[in-house]
Structure formats: structure tokens, C-alpha cells
Amino acid sequence: MSVLVFADQHEGKIKKAALEAVQYGASVAKQLGTAVNAIVVGEVSNDELASLGNYGAAKVLHVADARLNDIEPGVVTKVVAAAAEKEGADVIIFAHNFSGKAIAPRLSARLKAGLVAGAIELPDTSNGFVVKKNVFSGKAFAKVSISSAKKIVSVLPNTFSLAPVGGTAAVEAFSPAINDADFKVKVVKVETVSGEVPLTEAEIIVSGGRGLKGPENWGLVEDLAHVLGAATAASRPVSDSGWRPHHEHVGQTGLTVRPNLYIAIGISGAIQHLAGVNGSKVIVVINKDPEAPFFKAADYGIVGDAFEVVPKLTEALKKYKA
Ligand code: FAD
Numbered sequence: 001m002s003v004l005v006f007a008d009q010h011e012g013k014i015k016k017a018a019l020e021a022v023q024y025g026a027s028v029a030k031q032l033g034t035a036v037n038a039i040v041v042g043e044v045s046n047d048e049l050a051s052l053g054n055y056g057a058a059k060v061l062h063v064a065d066a067r068l069n070d071i072e073p074g075v076v077t078k079v080v081a082a083a084a085e086k087e088g089a090d091v092i093i094f095a096h097n098f099s100g101k102a103i104a105p106r107l108s109a110r111l112k113a114g115l116v117a118g119a120i121e122l123p124d125t126s127n128g129f130v131v132k133k134n135v136f137s138g139k140a141f142a143k144v145s146i147s148s149a150k151k152i153v154s155v156l157p158n159t160f161s162l163a164p165v166g167g168t169a170a171v172e173a174f175s176p177a178i179n180d181a182d183f184k185v186k187v188v189k190v191e192t193v194s195g196e197v198p199l200t201e202a203e204i205i206v207s208g209g210r211g212l213k214g215p216e217n218w219g220l221v222e223d224l225a226h227v228l229g230a231a232t233a234a235s236r237p238v239s240d241s242g243w244r245p246h247h248e249h250v251g252q253t254g255l256t257v258r259p260n261l262y263i264a265i266g267i268s269g270a271i272q273h274l275a276g277v278n279g280s281k282v283i284v285v286i287n288k289d290p291e292a293p294f295f296k297a298a299d300y301g302i303v304g305d306a307f308e309v310v311p312k313l314t315e316a317l318k319k320y321k322a
Contacts, residue, residue, distance in 0.1 A: 003029040003036040004089035006080050007052060007060075008071065008099045012044050016201045017095035017157035019055050024122065024155045025093040026056025026165075031125045032091070037061065038169070039083040041068035041076055046171055053169035055162070061086075061174035068178075070187035073102035075178055081110050082176035084150075091129075096154035097200070104154045114146035118156045139252075157200050158258040158279060199248065202231035204261045207250060207277070209235040211266020211287065211306055215243035220310045221265060227317045233257065235267050251276035266306045269294025286310065 005025035007018035022038055029036035038057040040049055042065070049060045061083050068076065080103065084092055092107065094100030096118045108115035116131040120141075124130040128145050131153055135142045146153075199205065206225040208218065218232075225232045232248060239249035250257050252275040262280035266287065267273060274297055277283070285298040288305050295301045302309055 001032065001090045002034050002087050003032065003091045003093065004080070004084050004087055005036060005038045005057070005093040006076075006100070006103065007038045007040050007057075008095065008097070009040060009042055009044050009048075011069075012042075012048060014040065014044070014048060014052065015095065015097065016162070017097045017100075017155075019052075019162055020157060020160050021093050021095040021100075021155045022052050022055040022057050023162060024119070024153075024160060025091075027122050028091055028093065028125075028153075029056070031122065035059075037087055037089070039063070039080060039174070041065065041071075041079055043069055049171045050168040053167040054164040056165055056167075057169040059170045059172055061172055063174050063176065065175075065178065067180075067183065070190070071099045071102065072183050072185060072187075073099070073106055074184050075182045077103050077106040077110060078182060079176050079178065080107055083174060084111070086174070090150050092150070092152045094152070094154040096156050100154045104152050108152050111150045111152075112148060113150035113152045114148040115152040115154075116144045116146060117154045119153045120156050120159050123153065156256065158256045161258060161279065199231045199233055199250070199255055199257060202257065202259050204228045204230035204263075205233050205250075205257055205259045205277075205280075206230045206263045206265065207233035207235070207267060208238060208244075208265050209267030209273075210237050211268075212238075212243075217307070218244065220306065220314075224263070224265075224310055224314045224317070227314055227321065228261075230261075230263075231259075235270075235273050264294055264298075265310060267294060268292050269297060286313075 025036040035058045037059045039061045041063040094104045118133045121132040130145045208221040233250045234244040234248045239246045252272040256276045258279040260281045263284045282299045284300045285294045286302045290303045
């Protein structure tokens with residue numbers, strides 16, 4: 001018995017959510033007294049693959065097939081199933097991101113394995129295998145017991161902070177049989193929709209709320225984000241009103257983020273917003289109301305009008321960087 005983690009990559013770099021999944025897999029393996037191995041598909045350097053040892057992987061199976069640089073869920077399901085069989089893996093872990101959401105259910109059907117999607121805690125293995133997840137848009141938790149012999153868990157991104165352990169993984173080439181006929185869909189074009197940096201992977205996020213009054217004022221947020229090389233985010237009413245796209249919405253019913261720096265502009269700090277951002281290392285709040293609840297969660301607070309404070313901050317940072 002062993003644990004296998006599917007670690008997805010983009011342009012040769014393992015995604016942060018995948019590193020979290022590997023780390024989660026390592027903890028599960030420790031609980032079960034076994035080892036954790038990873039599988040990576042597509043063209044990735046040996047150093048990048050070996051670096052998964054830093055998050056606990058003992059070995060990385062690498063399918064260095066350029067056709068898999070973009071995920072084709074049907075084919076990758078076949079590949080992961082072959083890797084699980086080769087390694088005798090009974091527990092298979094994914095990140096609960098786009099590829100995990102596409103592959104884990106297919107693999108679950110293929111292997112007749114129970115699946116818990118979006119785990120937020122390590123499984124309780126004291127009596128079976130019980131995994132906690134959010135349900136009803138984060139309004140409640142469910143503890144789900146997987147009783148099948150094979151178990152699949154996908155891990156909610158940005159729920160577990162990364163704690164590198166040092167070490168390198170052994171890299172092993174893996175070549176399961178894949179035919180061109182297996183490829184049923186093909187990615188023809190990838191367009192980045194969330195600005196300069198993907199939100200869930202961002203180290204710095206500048207986020208705006210209803211205090212910005214309207215979409216025409218978003219230049220304020222974007223200019224500051226640009227100077228900092230940050231991603232932009234928004235509170236839910238902002239995306240509900242169509243000021244910003246829904247994929248920028250953070251909070252209980254949106255994305256969970258865990259950047260090093262989260263700058264909140266004109267956001268009150270409702271509990272549902274905080275639920276998605278309070279794992280940030282440093283929170284800076286800019287709000288004209290000194291009683292805004294967000295200040296209680298802030299490391300640094302600026303009480304002031306965003307329309308005065310933010311342009312000055314952006315200019316100061318520009319000068320500092322010049
Ligand atoms: P407001 O609460 O209107 O706050 C605007 C803030 O801007 C105020 O604090 C005000 O003082 C400040 N301000 C005004 N003018 C200026 C100015 N010129 N300069 C500086 N500051 C200014 N919300 C989320 O964000 N994410 C979620 O995932 C989410 N999920 C929810 C799920 C449920 C089931 C429910 C019931 C609600 C959810 N909400 C969520 C909504 C949440 O409760 C709040 O209503 C929302 O976060 C408020 O957004 P806001 O802070 O942008 O707006």
C-alpha cells in the first residue's frame with residue numbers, strides 16, 4: 001500500500017496547489033505508515049521534479065510526453081490509473097483545482113474508488129478514513145467516510161501552508177501506453193483571464209470592495225497591483241454587481257487565497273470575506289471608517305479615503321522601485 005499524488009504543472013513549473021497536495025499526501029502516508037510518490041506529466045526539468053522531495057515525495061514518476069503539456073483529462077486519468085497500479089497505491093491525492101476537478105472523478109469511476117473533493121483537513125484514520133470538507137458554499141462542514149479499498153482525495157488549494165522539509169525525490173521515467181486515438185479533446189488556445197498573476201498562486205494580492213464605488217475606479221487597484229507585480233481580487237458584491245469578473249471573487253463562496261501580502265481597499269471585512277483571506281501572511285487594510293471590522297484582522301491599517309491614499313501609495317512605491 002502507498003500514497004500517490006498527481007502533481008500538475010504549468011509551463012514546466014509544478015503548481016503551488018500541487019505542492020500542497022504532495023505535502024498533504026506525505027502527511028497521509030505518515031499516518032498510514034507508508035511512502036508517498038508523485039506522478040507528473042508533460043515536459044518538466046529533472047531539478048523541478050526532484051524538488052518535490054522538499055514536500056515529502058520519495059519518488060516522482062515522470063511521463064515526459066509533450067502531448068501532455070496541456071491536460072487531456074481522459075488520457076491523464078488512464079496514466080494516473082497505470083501509475084497507481086504500478087505503485088500499488090490505495091490512496092490517490094489531487095489538488096482540487098481545474099485539473100484535479102477534471103481527473104479525480106474520472107479516476108474514481110475507473111477504479112471504483114470513493115472520492116472526497118475539496119478536503120480541508122487531514123483524514124482521520126483512527127477509525128476508517130474520514131475526510132472533512134466544506135458543503136453548502138462553506139456554510140457547513142461534512143465529515144465523509146470512504147469505505148472502498150481505493151480512496152481518492154482532492155485538497156482545497158491554499159488551505160494548508162507549505163512547510164518545506166528539505167530533500168530531493170528520486171525521479172523515474174514512466175511510459176504507460178498512450179495512443180493518439182486516446183486524445184479526445186485538444187487545447188487550442190490558453191488565455192490568461194486574471195491579469196498578470198493567477199490569484200490562487202499569487203504572492204501579493206490587491207483587492208477592492210464596494211468602497212471603490214464603481215468599476216470605473218478599478219484603475220486605482222490595477223495601478224497598485226501593477227507596481228507590486230500583484231494579482232487583483234474583489235469582494236463578492238463587487239463581482240455580483242458585475243464590476244469585476246467572478247473569478248476574482250475571494251471569500252467563503254469564492255476563492256481561498258494565502259498570499260504573503262493582501263491589501264484590502266474599501267472592503268468592510270465581513271466574516272464571509274475573511275474566511276477566504278485570513279490565511280494571508282500580512283494583511284493591510286485601507287478604509288475610511290476606523291470602525292470597519294477588517295482592521296481587527298489587519299497587520300497594518302490606514303484609515304483614509306482610498307481615492308487619496310491609494311494613488312499616493314502607488315506613486316511612493318514607483319519611486320521606491322525606480
Ligand atoms: P461593504 O460591506 O459595503 O463595505 C464597503 C467598505 O468600504 C466599508 O467598510 C466602507 O467604510 C469602505 N469605504 C467606503 N468608501 C470608501 C473610501 N472612499 N475609501 C476607503 N474605504 C471606503 N463576501 C465576500 O467578499 N466574499 C464571499 O465569499 C462572500 N460570501 C458570502 C456568503 C454568504 C452566505 C453571505 C450571506 C454573504 C457573503 N459575502 C461574501 C458578503 C459579505 O457578507 C459582505 O456583504 C461583503 O463582503 C461586503 O463587501 P464589501 O466589503 O466590498 O462592501
